[in-house]
Amino acid sequence: MSVGFLHKELEQIKDAGLYRRLRRVESDQGPTLLIDGREVVNFSSNNYLGIANHSGLAAAAKAAIDRYGCGSGASRLISGNMTLHEELENRLAEFKGTEAALVFNSGFQANTGVISTLADEGDAIFSDALNHASIIDGCRLARAKTFVYGHNDLTQLEDELKRAASFRRKLIVTESIFSMDGDEASLTEIVELAEKYDAVVMVDEAHATGVFGAHGAGVVQKLGLGDRVLVQMGTLGKALGGFGAYVAGSRGLRELLINRCRSFIFTTSLPPAVMAMAMAAIELVKREPERRETLRNNCRRLKEGLRKLGFHVDASESPILPLIIGDAGECMGFSERLLEKSVFAQGIRPPTVPPGTSRLRITLMATHTREHIDRALEAFQAVEESR
Ligand SMILES: Cc1ncc(COP(=O)(O)O)c(C=O)c1O
Numbered sequence: 521m522s523v524g525f526l527h528k529e530l531e532q533i534k535d536a537g538l539y540r541r542l543r544r545v546e547s548d549q550g551p552t553l554l555i556d557g558r559e560v561v562n563f564s565s566n567n568y569l570g571i572a573n574h575s576g577l578a579a580a581a582k583a584a585i586d587r588y589g590c591g592s593g594a595s596r597l598i599s600g601n602m603t604l605h606e607e608l609e610n611r612l613a614e615f616k617g618t619e620a621a622l623v624f625n626s627g628f629q630a631n632t633g634v635i636s637t638l639a640d641e642g643d644a645i646f647s648d649a650l651n652h653a654s655i656i657d658g659c660r661l662a663r664a665k666t667f668v669y670g671h672n673d674l675t676q677l678e679d680e681l682k683r684a685a686s687f688r689r690k691l692i693v694t695e696s697i698f699s700m701d702g703d704e705a706s707l708t709e710i711v712e713l714a715e716k717y718d719a720v721v722m723v724d725e726a727h728a729t730g731v732f733g734a735h736g737a738g739v740v741q742k743l744g745l746g747d748r749v750l751v752q753m754g755t756l757g758k759a760l761g762g763f764g765a766y767v768a769g770s771r772g773l774r775e776l777l778i779n780r781c782r783s784f785i786f787t788t789s790l791p792p793a794v795m796a797m798a799m800a801a802i803e804l805v806k807r808e809p810e811r812r813e814t815l816r817n818n819c820r821r822l823k824e825g826l827r828k829l830g831f832h833v834d835a836s837e838s839p840i841l842p843l844i845i846g847d848a849g850e851c852m853g854f855s856e857r858l859l860e861k862s863v864f865a866q867g868i869r870p871p872t873v874p875p876g877t878s879r880l881r882i883t884l885m886a887t888h889t890r891e892h893i894d895r896a897l898e899a900f901q902a903v904e905e906s907r
Contacts, residue, residue, distance in 0.1 A: 559862065569886045577797045623756075628657075637780045647668050866881055
């Protein structure tokens with residue numbers, strides 16, 4: 521078979537202005553990065569608390585390798601269930617205030633696996649229109665009917681819940697802090713609707729873990745909804761600085777996932793170093809609340825500065841700041857010109873965001889200094905003035 525289709529498809533992507541390429545980072549993941557031999561300030565990371573290069577995490581990982589070696593050798597249900605996996609899960613359950621937790625190899629695998637385990641033929645899933653690709657793919661994998669409601673549109677959600685009265689199980693899935701917009705879902709109201717219409721709720725706390733709530737346990741915990749949400753999912757690779765993901769909830773949920781969840785069952789378990797890093801990260805996040813405070817102050821400083829420059833900036837409390845440019849080409853051009861001025865703010869285009877809403881996704885870190893933020897503001901001003 522001719523492989524000309526590869527080139528054809530790539531041409532189509534280029535023609536649509538949606539071609540993507542990998543950028544190589546030559547340094548560790550700090551508030552500044554070395555890219556193509558140049559130091560740039562990093563406003564494109566989910567390492568919100570700045571601990572991805574923390575010496576405490578590295579020391580924990582090294583000690584775990586010394587004691588347990590590098591790989592786990594098998595999936596959890598074969599011989600890959602090591603002491604560290606269970607120890608981390610106990611710490612995660614304690615951190616989240618749930619009965620139990622289960623570790624996954626990534627947030628992507630957690631979402632696809634959990635959703636397709638909980639919803640099957642005859643069931644209904646209600647998914648926010650701006651949910652992450654991994655949630656969308658989880659809905660695709662599940663044989664249930666998916667109702668997509670407008671972003672945080674509770675009226676539409678309620679209408680759909682009413683229409684779906686005859687379905688067996690009903691699962692509402694939402695992010696708590698939306699990854700590309702940084703806004704917060706109306707979780708209390710969503711939980712109330714779920715209770716009114718006999719549905720269960722799954723919350724993706726990928727961008728809230730470590731950042732929101734007491735000790736950084738997330739928005740569900742901040743709102744006191746832990747007992748009313750069936751699944752709290754989050755990642756270990758963003759604010760927690762490492763890799764992997766977790767699902768927190770009841771013992772029954774954990775048991776069902778161990779028995780049924782294909783993305784948990786049919787994959788080699790995470791290696792010891794990753795478990796040890798995550799445990800060190802949880803302790804650090806609890807012990808150093810000042811990181812969250814500094815992160816918040818950094819957000820305020822950048823947002824105020826951008827507002828003064830005439831940019832439209834939302835009022836959310838999250839470290840994700842979307843600057844909507846609209847056109848994909850223009851957005852990438854803006855991002856490139858910022859990079860020429862040593863400021864890295866990644867442009868985000870469809871299909872990651874809806875058409876016509878291409879944006880610079882600016883993310884703050886606790887380890888940004890005033891100088892970093894001032895440098896960004898100068899660059900934004902210069903690029904905007906030259907448009
Ligand atoms: C909301 C959301 N859920 C899930 C994921 C996937 O998590 P991971 O990077 O651990 O696969 C991401 C990360 O991009 C995300 O933004």
